[in-house]
Amino acid sequence: MNLLVTIRIALRALRKNKMRAGLTILGVVIGIAAVTAMVSIGQSASSLVQGQFESLGTNILVIFSASHRHGPVHHGQGSIRSLTAGDSEAIADECPAVLATSPIVGTGGQVIYGNTNWRPREMVGVGTDYLIVGNWTLRHGGFFTERDISSSSKVCVIGQTLVAKLFQTTNPLNETIRISNIPFRIIGILEPKGANIVGEDQDNIIMMPHTTVAKRLRRTSFDTVDVILVSARAVDRMPDAQREVRQLLCERHHVAPGQPADFEVQDMTEIADILGVITGTMTLLLSSIAGISLVVGGVGIMNIMLVSVTERTREIGIRMAVGARGGDILRQFLIESILLAMIGGLVGFGLGVAASAGITAVINSLMKSVEWPTVISIPAAVLAIVFSSAVGIAFGFYPAWRASKLDPIEALRYE
Amino acid sequence: MNDDAKPLIQLSDVWKVYNLGEVKVEALRGVCLTIESGEYVALMGPSGSGKSTLMNMLGCLDRPTEGSYLLDGEDATSMSRNGRARLRNRRIGFVFQNFNLLARTSAVENVELPLLYARGVSASQRRHRAVEALKQVGLGDRLHHHPGQLSGGQQQRVAVARALVNDPAILMADEPTGNLDSKTSREVIQLLRTLNEESGITIILVTHDQDIGRHAKRILVLHDGQIVEDTTDFGTALRSLHRDEDHLVVPPPHTPAQGAKRPEGTSKPMG
Numbered sequence: 163m164n165l166l167v168t169i170r171i172a173l174r175a176l177r178k179n180k181m182r183a184g185l186t187i188l189g190v191v192i193g194i195a196a197v198t199a200m201v202s203i204g205q206s207a208s209s210l211v212q213g214q215f216e217s218l219g220t221n222i223l224v225i226f227s228a229s230h231r232h233g234p235v236h237h238g239q240g241s242i243r244s245l246t247a248g249d250s251e252a253i254a255d256e257c258p259a260v261l262a263t264s265p266i267v268g269t270g271g272q273v274i275y276g277n278t279n280w281r282p283r284e285m286v287g288v289g290t291d292y293l294i295v296g297n298w299t300l301r302h303g304g305f306f307t308e309r310d311i312s313s314s315s316k317v318c319v320i321g322q323t324l325v326a327k328l329f330q331t332t333n334p335l336n337e338t339i340r341i342s343n344i345p346f347r348i349i350g351i352l353e354p355k356g357a358n359i360v361g362e363d364q365d366n367i368i369m370m371p372h373t374t375v376a377k378r379l380r381r382t383s384f385d386t387v388d389v390i391l392v393s394a395r396a397v398d399r400m401p402d403a404q405r406e407v408r409q410l411l412c413e414r415h416h417v418a419p420g421q422p423a424d425f426e427v428q429d430m431t432e433i434a435d436i437l438g439v440i441t442g443t444m445t446l447l448l449s450s451i452a453g454i455s456l457v458v459g460g461v462g463i464m465n466i467m468l469v470s471v472t473e474r475t476r477e478i479g480i481r482m483a484v485g486a487r488g489g490d491i492l493r494q495f496l497i498e499s500i501l502l503a504m505i506g507g508l509v510g511f512g513l514g515v516a517a518s519a520g521i522t523a524v525i526n527s528l529m530k531s532v533e534w535p536t537v538i539s540i541p542a543a544v545l546a547i548v549f550s551s552a553v554g555i556a557f558g559f560y561p562a563w564r565a566s567k568l569d570p571i572e573a574l575r576y577e
Numbered sequence: 578m579n580d581d582a583k584p585l586i587q588l589s590d591v592w593k594v595y596n597l598g599e600v601k602v603e604a605l606r607g608v609c610l611t612i613e614s615g616e617y618v619a620l621m622g623p624s625g626s627g628k629s630t631l632m633n634m635l636g637c638l639d640r641p642t643e644g645s646y647l648l649d650g651e652d653a654t655s656m657s658r659n660g661r662a663r664l665r666n667r668r669i670g671f672v673f674q675n676f677n678l679l680a681r682t683s684a685v686e687n688v689e690l691p692l693l694y695a696r697g698v699s700a701s702q703r704r705h706r707a708v709e710a711l712k713q714v715g716l717g718d719r720l721h722h723h724p725g726q727l728s729g730g731q732q733q734r735v736a737v738a739r740a741l742v743n744d745p746a747i748l749m750a751d752e753p754t755g756n757l758d759s760k761t762s763r764e765v766i767q768l769l770r771t772l773n774e775e776s777g778i779t780i781i782l783v784t785h786d787q788d789i790g791r792h793a794k795r796i797l798v799l800h801d802g803q804i805v806e807d808t809t810d811f812g813t814a815l816r817s818l819h820r821d822e823d824h825l826v827v828p829p830p831h832t833p834a835q836g837a838k839r840p841e842g843t844s845k846p847m848g
């Protein structure tokens with residue numbers, strides 16, 4: 163018997179008992195909706211994480227001074243030496259796998275322009291290559307030059323949030339702002355980056371030459387830096403870069419072989435990987451819960467199909483009497499349960515998409531600064547359909563097989 | 578009858594034994610039977626004598642415990658389930674006492690059913706042949722009625738159309754008029770007769786109704802799973818039937834002396 167006819171017969175059989183069909187597929191609907199919602203929320207979370215890391219640059223190494231990690235910076239303490247701008251330059255010059263480096267010196271404070279003031283989230287001193295290392299682009303103006311660094315010029319580059327907070331009407335370029343009563347000229351304006359993974363506004367930033375921050379704002383050693391950011395030439399050069407950096411710094415800091423180093427090198431991809439594993443595990447966990455509900459849905463289908471086979475014993479007998487083979491009967495009932503499951507799958511997919519859209523909308527409204535993407539993936543749709551038909555086949559087979567094995571005479575005699 | 582070619586149906590020493598654990602029921606006990614193409618055979622006998630069992634056997638719905646059955650020279654005994662399904666589909670049309678139509682399915686779709694399981698019949702051919710078959714049984718104006726919207730006689734005619742739609746060699750009817758009043762019974766029987774005479778289709782029917790048996794060209798009387806009479810003469814068959822009854826039932830005290838003819842129409846054998 164041809165497949166189309168079989169499908170038509172199955173659809174008609176289902177239509178005869180819409181209420182029951184609806185209740186039967188409920189389990190699969192919920193299962194698939196759960197799978198879909200879980201997977202798409204998981205995907206949107208991981209794409210968010212991934213986007214964040216891309217905005218920072220995945221080929222970044224972060225070098226901390228070992229002492230720096232344990233509290234405020236101490237200088238000249240025994241053999242422990244702080245990281246210096248010289249280290250940063252040396253890494254840039256001598257490590258072939260390194261594209262660029264930048265020293266980072268952090269501080270904080272009020273920025274005043276006219277009679278408005280604002281406290282940026284980040285106030286950092288950086289090197290000339292920070293645009294490359296930090297994955298920033300300039301919208302207007304220029305960036306710090308070697309001369310700005312060596313002379314600790316009173317210049318700065320600001321992010322979009324500061325533009326919005328301090329300069330409603332005027333063009334900020336070349337305007338002068340004051341920090342701790344020191345005037346700084348704005349020489350550049352950054353392109354916006356948006357919020358980071360934890361919802362912090364990355365555009366709420368002001369940058370200055372690291373020497374300026376160290377000398378004029380922190381009033382510490384001219385040369386000492388908090389962190390050195392290193393950008394490798396490519397993601398696959400990361401291991402090389404890491405090895406070269408360690409070697410060079412050990413030499414420069416006179417760390418004897420076998421002794422603990424006075425610095426730490428952290429690989430951002432490691433963090434990205436860990437986050438990936440975490441979101442992956444979450445997705446897997448939630449999906450397996452959803453999978454269990456699918457199995458429950460499948461058992462529901464099997465149950466109803468068994469009832470249906472019993473109820474339609476006489477119909478089966480009639481069909482056999484006029485020449486239906488066991489295979490024809492098997493196919494008829496199998497198609498029926500596959501259709502049931504597939505309809506459940508499609509409805510469930512729709513509900514799942516709606517649910518995940520709703521959930522991301524709620525998240526987005528609660529965390530104003532982050533934009534969780536709503537991911538509706540075609541693979542997830544295909545997966546939902548494949549899953550649900552698999553459920554239909556797995557749980558529909560036994561009832562269909564029972565139907566196909568009925569004895570025609572007994573089936574005809576069934577009341 | 579004719580000595581050319583092989584007979585349509587040939588049963589030799591067919592037994593059907595139902596094994597019910599403790600007891601064994603021998604529904605058929607060594608039935609030998611030959612039926613030629615184009616015959617009109619009535620199977621009669623008391624209830625429980627094995628008529629339906631024999632019909633199911635002949636219709637390839639069942640297979641014998643022992644013995645052999647050749648249908649058109651093909652051995653139906655050793656055939657697989659699928660093989661028998663194919664035979665039912667191509668060679669045999671069934672009509673049942675309780676019609677056995679699919680509920681909530683139109684007449685024409687019921688009639689199409691056998692063609693659904695036949696290879697290589699297109700949807701338009703199916704519809705065409707089903708409509709033709711329904712016209713043949715005089716239901717050309719009831720194509721889209723559901724069984725529930727048809728009278729008993731009409732339902733049985735739909736069933737006959739369904740049995741005919743595949744151009745089978747044999748039409749088997751197990752008490753086709755058992756659920757019909759006498760007038761509609763006559764109509765259905767007339768239809769079967771016409772089919773036999775005009776289309777040459779072989780008809781085997783089970784009946785308790787002597788009026789119907791009377792019109793058969795050949796009558797088989799079954800008793801206790803054995804054919805006790807095989808005759809073309811209805812009188813002989815009737816005597817054989819009555820002998821069974823007299824043998825089985827002690828005559829009630831108020832009945833006249835033996836040999837008195839029973840009134841006709843009340844002659845349904847007792848079980």
Ligand SMILES: Nc1ncnc2c1ncn2[C@@H]1O[C@H](COP(=O)(O)OP(=O)(O)OP(=O)(O)O)[C@@H](O)[C@H]1O
Nearest residue numbers: 595597602603604623624625626627628629630631
């Ligand atoms: N599936 C079965 N299991 C056990 N015994 C059976 C089965 N089918 C039929 N029988 C027995 O076989 C015998 C013949 O039954 P069958 O149905 O052929 O009788 P019948 O001649 O058609 O009777 P009726 O006129 O009442 O329809 C009966 O004794 C019946 O009890």
Ligand SMILES: [Mg+2]
Nearest residue numbers: 628629630751
């Ligand atoms: Mg019977």
